[in-house]
Amino acid sequence: MNPSFSTQSLFGWGRYRLESCHVCRPEKRSEVALALASGLQSSYIARGLGRSYGDASLNENGGVIWPVRLNRFISFDTSTGELECECGTSLAEIIQYFLPRGWFLPVSPGTKFVTVGGAIAADIHGKNHHRDGTFSNFVLSLELLTPVGELLRCAPTSNSEIFWATVGGMGLTGVILSARLRLRRADSPYVFVDYYKAANLEDALMNMEASDERYDYSVAWIDAFAAGKILGRSILMRGNHAPAAELPARLWDLQSKLANNDAISTRPKWNLIADLPSGALNPLTVRAFNAAYFALHRTIAHQLVNFEKFFYPLDAINNWNRMYGKRGFVQYQIALPQASGREGLRAVLDRLARSGRGSFLAVLKRFGESGPGLLSFPLRGYTLALDIPAGRGLAPFLHELDRMTLDYGGRVYLAKDAILRPEDFAAMYPRLDDFRSIQLKLDPKRLFSSSLARRLKIVG
């Protein structure tokens, strides 16, 4: 069966730029290799559920391999929690079928609508990074279909160079066909959460430093509009999986129902069927929202929270990205090293507050050690993520933040990025040259590329 490509206009999740791409949706494993060898497109990149915010999953006028139908579970070991599955499997499916059996994702990003292939390619992190590191820490091995059509099994112990280039490699080393993951135990779908209302950045960071280690998960929502004495005021949300034995009696029923059921529904509850007007989220409404959100939360310990609400609050609304209207938005996420992080956060938040481009959703968290992935994002220190509506002057403003980030020794997350310039990117990722040389060996004919790769000159 010859692969067919359909021309489609695609967005990143931020809906910042629409690009025309030629999309192939393989129904069988073997069709991926056929598509790459077809000679029909000038270059290829794999795209999963399109949750990268910028242009990482876009390939303007080039080929996009969309393996969402290669989403089959291959094997599962009930004693170790080792799951082998195809690249198009979504994290939502893993939760749906394995949480009722007492297993959970080892690392959860802010949405469960992410594929395993995408999770590895962006080497995603979650609220437990300070403890457990990135997704790749739980990838035991993966099958990579290289640009020249070779099928390689890569693991930290075999083909390790290629493994660490593929982890965080933004899909540029080939198509990840399948992976073996290690799930973690979780015997209930609940988390016990401690909320802490921090008056300012100093307060928030001090608390994180002091007690993050007591929690599996730690994250802070931060009011990016607050300035002056309350700069960085935030709500810390930190929690641990709730053991089934400690659940209150009213939930036992549900718990046993869950244990007897094969699956829990993980579908979005609401749908945004139209774009909101582009100006709906403006400084005024967002400032009001942030103030209300801050006022409504209080310091309170040991709250029982459903995992969906704790990990994926936005997944309840399908297409929530349409809130930002036609113009779309950019998510800007940076990592700052421990030593200069506090100062860096203060500077960036201060600059943001003064700009009036405050962010509706701003998230602050501590990062643990960085991993061996050559282009992996996390740095030991802090990370700050901001959703900024697109609008006039956004690019120069973010370039200014890029320079600040760089001055503090930090970097920008490629899975979110839409704006960064190649020279700043190169300065932020010191292992780029190693990545390039491995990538070139795998892809001598320059068959893999993406709009992100061309913008940042990631590959030669």
Add this chain to the structure above:
Amino acid sequence: MPTVLILGANAGIGRALATEFASHRYDLILAGRDHEELVILAADLGLRYKVSVRAMPVDLGNFESLEAALKECFKAGGDSLEGFVLCAGHMGNPGAAKKDLREARRILEINFTGSALALEVAANHFEQKGRGFICALSSVAGDRGRQSNYLYGAAKGGLTTYLQGLRNRLYHPGVNVITVKPGFVDTRMVFGKGKLPLVASPDKAARDIYRAVTKQRDVVYVPWFWRFIMFIIRAIPESIFKRLRM
């Protein structure tokens, strides 16, 4: 647990239907040509729904081996085998078929001859058993010949007629025969063919087909509104229809 044999379960509606049956606690035998793919799907459905799923090789295009291969499947299903679902189909390339009779022959053979022969084997099996169901995917394309895919349409039209006869034959032995006529479903056949209206997801199509099987329907359009669309298309007089570019 009851078992269903699905021929052509690798992709599209067949895969979705296998998933639908598995989610309703049916054990499955998945038959098809691409064994490697079937094995992956069998493992997947077994893990998801904790049912027993086997993959067996059957090539609908190989008339010499077809009967023996299918009989192996029926034997494997044994007494618990409740039904046979035929999802195999070959849209082919109508443009290429005009120039290459081998492609034309393949379209006719897979969609009619092979399909009918497979159904004959199934009919004999279930007639003897005196219970069960046979469900086959025909197509709305079989309701009226159009210049864009009349070979496919003719073969599916033939299959529809065959299924009428089979339903009649198997009524008294107590075997239900369900003819399914899908409209546009988001499978390989439709993907990349430009923007089509009213495209249903394979999952939605599979839910409708499963319901038709359990409710012992005779002929179903999937989704249902295709019955009205095809009613109108069939009502256009031939003297006008021949002028249309469809």
